[in-house]
Amino acid sequence: MSGAAMEAGRTLAMGQDEAVGGGRGSVEAPFGRALARLGQTRPEIVGLTADLGKYTDIHPFRDAFPERFFNVGMAEQNLVAVAAGLARTGKVPFATTYGVFATRRAFDFVAIALAHSNLDVKIVAGLPGLTTGYGGTHQAIEDLALMRMIPGLTIIDPCDATEIEAATEAIAEHKGPVYMRLLRGAVPVVFEPGYRFQIGKARRLREGNDVGIIATGLMTERALDAADALRKQGISAGVLHVPTIKPFDAEAVAEFAAAVRHVVTAENHVVVGGLASLVVETLFDGGIAKTVTRIGLPDRYIECGAVPTLQAKYGLTTQAIVTTIKDLG
Amino acid sequence: MLRNSPPGSADIGALERKAGRLRRHMLTMARGQGQGYIGQGLGIADTLAALYFHELRYDPENLAWRDRDRFLLSTGHYSIALWAALAEAGIIPVEELTTYGADNSRLEMSTLDTTPGVEVIGGSLGHGLGQGVGQALGLRVDRSEARVFVELSDGEMQEGSTWEAAMSASHFRLDGLVALVDCNGIQADGPVVLDMEPVADKWRAFGWQTSEIDGNDMKAIVEALAQARARNGRPKAIVLRTLPGKGVPRIEISEKSHFFRIDVAQWDGIIADFEKTMGDAR
Numbered sequence: 001m002s003g004a005a006m007e008a009g010r011t012l013a014m015g016q017d018e019a020v021g022g023g024r025g026s027v028e029a030p031f032g033r034a035l036a037r038l039g040q041t042r043p044e045i046v047g048l049t050a051d052l053g054k055y056t057d058i059h060p061f062r063d064a065f066p067e068r069f070f071n072v073g074m075a076e077q078n079l080v081a082v083a084a085g086l087a088r089t090g091k092v093p094f095a096t097t098y099g100v101f102a103t104r105r106a107f108d109f110v111a112i113a114l115a116h117s118n119l120d121v122k123i124v125a126g127l128p129g130l131t132t133g134y135g136g137t138h139q140a141i142e143d144l145a146l147m148r149m150i151p152g153l154t155i156i157d158p159c160d161a162t163e164i165e166a167a168t169e170a171i172a173e174h175k176g177p178v179y180m181r182l183l184r185g186a187v188p189v190v191f192e193p194g195y196r197f198q199i200g201k202a203r204r205l206r207e208g209n210d211v212g213i214i215a216t217g218l219m220t221e222r223a224l225d226a227a228d229a230l231r232k233q234g235i236s237a238g239v240l241h242v243p244t245i246k247p248f249d250a251e252a253v254a255e256f257a258a259a260v261r262h263v264v265t266a267e268n269h270v271v272v273g274g275l276a277s278l279v280v281e282t283l284f285d286g287g288i289a290k291t292v293t294r295i296g297l298p299d300r301y302i303e304c305g306a307v308p309t310l311q312a313k314y315g316l317t318t319q320a321i322v323t324t325i326k327d328l329g
Numbered sequence: 330m331l332r333n334s335p336p337g338s339a340d341i342g343a344l345e346r347k348a349g350r351l352r353r354h355m356l357t358m359a360r361g362q363g364q365g366y367i368g369q370g371l372g373i374a375d376t377l378a379a380l381y382f383h384e385l386r387y388d389p390e391n392l393a394w395r396d397r398d399r400f401l402l403s404t405g406h407y408s409i410a411l412w413a414a415l416a417e418a419g420i421i422p423v424e425e426l427t428t429y430g431a432d433n434s435r436l437e438m439s440t441l442d443t444t445p446g447v448e449v450i451g452g453s454l455g456h457g458l459g460q461g462v463g464q465a466l467g468l469r470v471d472r473s474e475a476r477v478f479v480e481l482s483d484g485e486m487q488e489g490s491t492w493e494a495a496m497s498a499s500h501f502r503l504d505g506l507v508a509l510v511d512c513n514g515i516q517a518d519g520p521v522v523l524d525m526e527p528v529a530d531k532w533r534a535f536g537w538q539t540s541e542i543d544g545n546d547m548k549a550i551v552e553a554l555a556q557a558r559a560r561n562g563r564p565k566a567i568v569l570r571t572l573p574g575k576g577v578p579r580i581e582i583s584e585k586s587h588f589f590r591i592d593v594a595q596w597d598g599i600i601a602d603f604e605k606t607m608g609d610a611r
Contacts, residue, residue: 067470072497073500077490078496081462081493082463082494085464085466086464086467088449088464112450116441
């Protein structure tokens, strides 16, 4: 990478340690708050859910605009079909459910009713990856892989409350179908309020040349903490945050990877078909010969249990990233 | 120019002649390919004639008109009938019909929404009614009086998503939504493989104002559509008992009616027979 590019990377970066230090605050229901704000100036925005309104943080919009909110009950195929019909009358529907239902159960509707016609529908999907202890029925561990195969679908995996609010605004502005993973409830604030989110753009958050961590979603928070911990131990780890899974910022990934000795990917998702696969494809296409170490969920269903226990067991923690990178030697 | 607005009194004979013209178009189209979903198309011809030339308010010159009535063909493979109706309505050129099913034609054997006048991608069965619910909700938000007509089929009722949509339509009191349920008794594997009777009772049980008629009787179709105009808080279902291949005896009796493929000489014979019955519809 050229010096100028490094400098540009720095200016894009989100500040240093103080921006992502310990003792982070949180924001309650950042998605619903952002959507309710947008609803005030965008009368074409409508909300839908399939009996999971309060569990997907869309209740602030529902309460503000009851005449523009539709709860279709436990019927995810119909959720997507109704959203498609609303889009055909000029509305911009935001439809919420859990990731498992939006993908596995409603796949044909997302693919044909939405994406094939490039309709302006935003699916916002709760419980991404391993963020619930309810087991395989509720853990959307392969949603990015499934959705990635759908032509024209934009896919977002935000990291924190700041990014969720910014991404909600960005996808409302974007014409076309979107699948966005949702972090709900009291969502940590990792990025400062001035954080710029752009669909399709990766963000270089830490510079480092021993190891480059490419992360998405909530794993970016852990990657930043890991990079800070590693620096104290004399290991220079860069962090590239890739919140948009599709369209994938291959250019930024290739540039970032080319400048480090080892590449590590970190995702709240199975290590097949998601971020890791995208990075490997990108490096192979670009002729960039690097070993890629994949942090993420194994290619198997996860059991029930407490989320912190499960995340520790399956390596979705700061400590797991630190240990993995130190083991690279 | 706005069609069918204000609604006029129905000239049953004229609508029957329109249906005859749609059937003639379809026979020409199927001959060109040597094959097609002609049985279904001929069966639904009377309903499409009643819709496009009597009931639907639309403007062929302004297809995006916000307050148009929508017609959603959920059974995408009935496209042969829709192309005939759109051509006869002046939305696509009649000359283009001969391209039906050919490479690079807009007139696919199963509908895509890139063709003018197509309101939904049909074909993945069970998709149409839910999208009709969404369109009806959107029109309500806009305080539009426009209505949404969704054609679906007896076989399609086997898709669970059809009933998800049916439940939601009555829950949302979508009285501007009309389901046209084509019961022709055939599906891909032959005669209906999973018993769907009693069809009308099912729609009534889901809260729909339901009528059941001979779907090849123009007077009955027009009357049922008139009853479905009531804005009474209930969605409307019209169960259409249709005969696959209706109007063309050699196709009516075919056991291959789900997908019909015969040689050109036989098509010529079928068309010659049909022309003898057309009379003043020419």
